[in-house]
Amino acid sequence: MNKRNYYKELENKIDEFQKNNEVPKLLLHVCCAPCSSHCLEFLRQYFDVTVFFYNPNITEDKEYRKRVAEEKRLIEEYNRQVDEQDFEGMHSDAKARKISIIEGDYDPKEYFEAVKGYEDIPEGGERCRKCFELRLRKTAETAAKEGFEYFTTSLTISPLKNADVLNRAGEEAADYINAAITEKEGSLARKVFFLPSDFKKKEGYKRSIELSCRFGLYRQEYCGCGFSKAERERQKEENKR
Numbered sequence: 001m002n003k004r005n006y007y008k009e010l011e012n013k014i015d016e017f018q019k020n021n022e023v024p025k026l027l028l029h030v031c032c033a034p035c036s037s038h039c040l041e042f043l044r045q046y047f048d049v050t051v052f053f054y055n056p057n058i059t060e061d062k063e064y065r066k067r068v069a070e071e072k073r074l075i076e077e078y079n080r081q082v083d084e085q086d087f088e089g090m091h092s093d094a095k096a097r098k099i100s101i102i103e104g105d106y107d108p109k110e111y112f113e114a115v116k117g118y119e120d121i122p123e124g125g126e127r128c129r130k131c132f133e134l135r136l137r138k139t140a141e142t143a144a145k146e147g148f149e150y151f152t153t154s155l156t157i158s159p160l161k162n163a164d165v166l167n168r169a170g171e172e173a174a175d176y177i178n179a180a181i182t183e184k185e186g187s188l189a190r191k192v193f194f195l196p197s198d199f200k201k202k203e204g205y206k207r208s209i210e211l212s213c214r215f216g217l218y219r220q221e222y223c224g225c226g227f228s229k230a231e232r233e234r235q236k237e238e239n240k241r
């Protein structure tokens with residue numbers, strides 16, 4: 001089976017929207033400000049973007065507050081650029097649009113429930129797949145409820161995360177929600193679509209580091225859950241030896 005190129009699929013979608021003069025409403029799940037910096041710089045040129053900060057996987061309350069505050073600060077900065085038409089040093093141009101944010105519920109119990117039985121699996125395995133499923137399903141649900149046409153996630157920018165697993169989790173979340181909508185409202189009800197992505201491609205990851213430096217964004221050393229924090233600390237200890 002041919003490996004899918006999710007970046008190319010995103011480009012093709014954007015070409016289609018551009019040809020039809022469409023600016024779809026997109027709900028972008030974001031994990032943190034550094035990862036979302038490039039995604040937002042890129043997507044706001046083509047979509048009417050709302051950020052969805054839903055991350056019950058950040059199991060420490062203090063860490064969660066820090067990350068959500070940084071996301072809000074980044075969005076304020078991007079919106080200021082639009083108000084002042086000041087895009088110096090940015091890749092986006094005057095087409096850039098303002099960004100809104102929806103903060104999802106924060107309850108780490110939802111995360112612990114979702115990854116139950118997989119706690120000891122190393123990062124990148126089944127525990128992460130469950131974690132993606134939880135966050136993407138909630139994003140799909142919110143997108144459908146709030147009238148968005150598309151949803152996607154900033155998570156594909158991470159070189160540590162498997163784009164195939166993430167995109168498939170996104171597509172499954174869309175199928176799940178659409179089946180529920182059809183059951184409730186009938187087959188003519190409006191559906192929500194997952195937008196494929198692989199934001200790390202075409203130097204997207206590198207750009208996210210440049211933008212993080214430019215805006216002085218807080219860059220955490222671990223993914224989010226206490227398990228990943230412990231794993232990172234163990235690795236640091238091993239590297240010292």
Ligand code: SF4
Nearest residue numbers: 128131223224225228
């Ligand atoms: S390492 Fe990251 S993706 Fe994996 S379970 Fe923890 S928070 Fe979720």
